[in-house]
Amino acid sequence: MTLEERLVDAWYSPRLTFLATLLLPLSLLFGAAVALRRAFYRYRVLRSVRFPVPVVVIGNITVGGSGKTPLVAALAQALAQRGFHPGIVSRGYGRDAEDGAPTPVGPDDDPDRVGDEPLLLARAGYPVVVARDRVAAGRALLARHPACDVILSDDGLQHYRLARRVEIAVVDAARALGNGWLLPAGPLREPASRLDEVDAVAVLTAKAGAVTPELSGAFTMTLVGDRFVRVDDPLTTAPASAFAGEGVHALAGIGHPARFFAQLAAMGIAATPHPFPDHHRFVPADLSIADAQAILMTEKDALKCEAFADARCWYLPVRARIDEALITLVEGKLRGSQAA
Secondary structure (H helix, E strand, C coil), X not given: CCHHHHHHHHHCCCCCCHHHXXXXXXXXXXXXXXXXXXXXXXXXXXXXXXCCCCEEEEECCEXXXXXXXXXXXXXXXXHHHCCCCEEEEECCCCCCCCCCCCEEECCCCCHHHHCHHHHHHHHCCCCEEECCCHHHHHHHHHHHCCCCCEEEEEXXXXXXXXXXXXXXXXXXXXXXXXXXCECCCCCECCCHHHHHCCCEEEEECCCCCCCCHHHCCCEEEEEECCEEEECCEEEEEEEHHHHCCCCEEEEECCCCHHHHHHHHHHCCCCCEEEECCCCXXXXXXXXXXXXXXXXXXXXXXXXXXXXXXXXXXXXXXXEEEXXXXXXXHHHHHHCCXXXX
């Protein structure tokens, strides 16, 4: 087991492990640094940059995936249907030259150059710009797309230099807040009390309305999708029943691979799981599974396998189903009918 795997196990253990206990002093130092940085912005020692259009930040306070990108896509679609012209900024984790100039993302871009999640959003039809500095990304987005009247930031809850009208924190109900400790003893980037300050908490659940007690009162979201698409031939689709037999394997290079494997199991698919680190760059050797009759993966992972996938490879497109009340809340704040 790698150190990263041991850390994750410690973070989500029901009791404080020996490893987490050893790291508590570092967590206390990290917490002090987080509090000091927030104070600098609160008292304007450090300044936030405000754009001429409102910004909605969709992020989390934990390390790892929690469903932010599907929520960004769903919210962008909902706002577009209500007359807005949304654009999206993202850091583009795992891409080449993360520290470079802002990079516009097109639907045919290389995921290694722009990042897998931004590419998914661009293929959904929205203008997307990536940069480590979300302020620089926002400026580039508005310069290229002057009709944009709202910016959605995929991640960036802790990127306080970017002023925002709305904050949405996303939590994966399956793992919640782990052991409740800050990095590195726990998975938290900020204290749990940060959730009391955001405009909304969206909880990713396997079943609508199922929320852990400590997150009661939050909005719920689920990921829905029931047909698989062949990676090397997107016009070919298949139902879950097509993969009910033997020799089915599943790959997942996302923040919480177990969530994808559990989703397949709930669809009646008994797949052999192959977890990979988040934003893993897949290579042909990763698909060299001798007994595989079918290899299932997420859409995010399929992007990085398009160049070498064969007829065994399928991905499951999903979309976020979110509470209508969350959309209403965001729209109200954007139109100024609620306090910003």
